[in-house]
Amino acid sequence: ETVPLEMHKVRIVQKLSLPPVERRLEKITEAGNNTFLLKNDDVFLDMLTDSGVNAMSDRQQAAMLIADDSYAGSATYTRLEDKLREIFGMHYFLPTHQGRACEHILAKVLVSPGKVVPMNYHFTTTKAHITLQGGTVEELVTDAGLEVVSVNPFKGNMDIAKLRAVIEKHGADKIAFVRMESGTNLIGGQPFSLANLADVSNVCKEHGIPLVLDASLLADNLYFNKTREDHCKALSIREITRRTADLCDIIYFSARKLGCARGGGICIRDQATYQKMRPLVPLYEGFLTYGGMSVREMEALTVGLDETMDEEMINQGPQFIGYMVDQLTERGVPVITPAGGLGCHVDAKRFVDHIPQSQYPAGALAAALYIASGIRGMERGTLSEQREPDGTEIFANMELVRLALPRRVFTLSQVKYAVDRIAWLYDNRKLIGGLTFVEEPEVLRFFYGLLKPV
Numbered sequence: 001e002t003v004p005l006e007m008h009k010v011r012i013v014q015k016l017s018l019p020p021v022e023r024r025l026e027k028i029t030e031a032g033n034n035t036f037l038l039k040n041d042d043v044f045l046d047m048l049t050d051s052g053v054n055a056m057s058d059r060q061q062a063a064m065l066i067a068d069d070s071y072a073g074s075a076t077y078t079r080l081e082d083k084l085r086e087i088f089g090m091h092y093f094l095p096t097h098q099g100r101a102c103e104h105i106l107a108k109v110l111v112s113p114g115k116v117v118p119m120n121y122h123f124t125t126t127k128a129h130i131t132l133q134g135g136t137v138e139e140l141v142t143d144a145g146l147e148v149v150s151v152n153p154f155k156g157n158m159d160i161a162k163l164r165a166v167i168e169k170h171g172a173d174k175i176a177f178v179r180m181e182s183g184t185n186l187i188g189g190q191p192f193s194l195a196n197l198a199d200v201s202n203v204c205k206e207h208g209i210p211l212v213l214d215a216s217l218l219a220d221n222l223y224f225n226k227t228r229e230d231h232c233k234a235l236s237i238r239e240i241t242r243r244t245a246d247l248c249d250i251i252y253f254s255a256r257k258l259g260c261a262r263g264g265g266i267c268i269r270d271q272a273t274y275q276k277m278r279p280l281v282p283l284y285e286g287f288l289t290y291g292g293m294s295v296r297e298m299e300a301l302t303v304g305l306d307e308t309m310d311e312e313m314i315n316q317g318p319q320f321i322g323y324m325v326d327q328l329t330e331r332g333v334p335v336i337t338p339a340g341g342l343g344c345h346v347d348a349k350r351f352v353d354h355i356p357q358s359q360y361p362a363g364a365l366a367a368a369l370y371i372a373s374g375i376r377g378m379e380r381g382t383l384s385e386q387r388e389p390d391g392t393e394i395f396a397n398m399e400l401v402r403l404a405l406p407r408r409v410f411t412l413s414q415v416k417y418a419v420d421r422i423a424w425l426y427d428n429r430k431l432i433g434g435l436t437f438v439e440e441p442e443v444l445r446f447f448y449g450l451l452k453p454v
């Protein structure tokens with residue numbers, strides 16, 4: 001077996017506790033069987049997300065102490081802006097409080113009723129912001145991207161023929177922008193290839209359509225470009241990053257993921273677009289030199305972005321995830337393959353094939369796994385979809401329980417514990433029943449909806 005090796009040592013620790021199973025049952029019931037509503041005190045291993053919970057380095061922590069506090073023109077902000085220019089080569093930057101705030105600004109400026117946004121795959125908050133502005137999303141991931149069991153190294157690729165057909169169908173003037181998502185979140189953290197991005201970029205250029213990159217999960221995508229794509233093997237991570245950026249007009253990101261910090265922002269190549277978006281930052285986020293981020297967050301981000309250019313840093317997530325996926329596969333547990341970034345994705349459609357999609361199999365499995373292990377995962381299936389305007393349920397293409405491995409947080413023994421508990425639950429899967437809503441919010445319902453056993 002291939003065993004991942006930590007290229008860091010642990011210098012600060014946080015105590016964990018593993019509540020007994022009776023308490024776990026009580027807590028998940030109180031939480032309406034929604035793992036978002038559990039208190040972290042009642043969780044042993046928090047694999048809900050990698051968002052804002054990646055481990056920071058000593059250099060990031062140190063940088064936070066030399067932050068320059070000022071509302072306007074802080075030296076901290078200038079360091080961040082310089083670092084982004086250095087890495088992505090785009091001149092303009094707008095800071096925001098997190099990734100979805102970038103999506104809010106992009107949608108407000110670029111999307112209006114009747115506009116279409118083609119993308120490799122949607123993300124929950126992205127789609128919500130686009131539809132809120134009256135736009136629609138067209139998902140153009142290759143058919144291979146939706147095959148749960150696969151050896152395709154780039155399941156996040158966009159289907160170029162589908163892209164051309166969508167532009168033809170709506171007309172280029174109706175396309176607000178094309179969006180490519182690094183480390184495609186909802187289909188299992190799957191990367192796109194640099195070659196595919198170049199093809200997408202060519203089509204965009206032909207039609208004068210801006211290409212927007214969601215770089216929240218760029219670190220994982222870069223690692224897979226480097227290790228799975230022949231023409232990238234001789235390039236440094238920094239070079240792959242620049243080649244990626246050079247193909248795009250706008251790059252936005254959640255710094256809760258990229259750069260192992262907090263916050264986010266939008267890098268923009270063209271001055272006119274920057275000038276259209278700029279007024280929204282003081283309005284919704286904060287002044288132009290912090291955009292809702294604290295100076296400490298910005299310092300940590302600047303260092304974190306630099307460290308993201310280190311292959312021995314960005315290989316940690318994918319290698320641990322690869323190990324977890326291999327171990328579960330060996331035990332017969334259905335998971336998404338090949339292993340992607342972000343986390344290990346358990347395939348609930350096959351795991352609990354006795355639960356129909358109308359009863360949220362992935363939500364049910366996430367709740368059951370917490371009871372069986374004290375591990376908190378996240379539903380990424382039908383619960384995470386939004387209903388059609390007429391109320392019809394949209395069944396997700398995939399029913400996944402995502403077990404995120406925040407970067408450099410968990411040890412190999414903790415991953416082994418997770419594998420053991422998931423395998424136990426798989427052997428006892430008929431214990432798991434479906435769920436139904438007790439209280440269903442209208443927007444982004446998965447965050448705080450309450451459910452009960454059917």
Ligand code: F0G
Pocket residue numbers: 048049050051098099100101123125126181185214216217253254255256263264
């Ligand atoms: N884009 C992608 C690809 C994301 O994964 C996220 C967040 C966002 C945008 C929004 O960024 O949270 O900073 O507002 N993903 C988190 C997750 C929430 O758990 O997957 P945000």
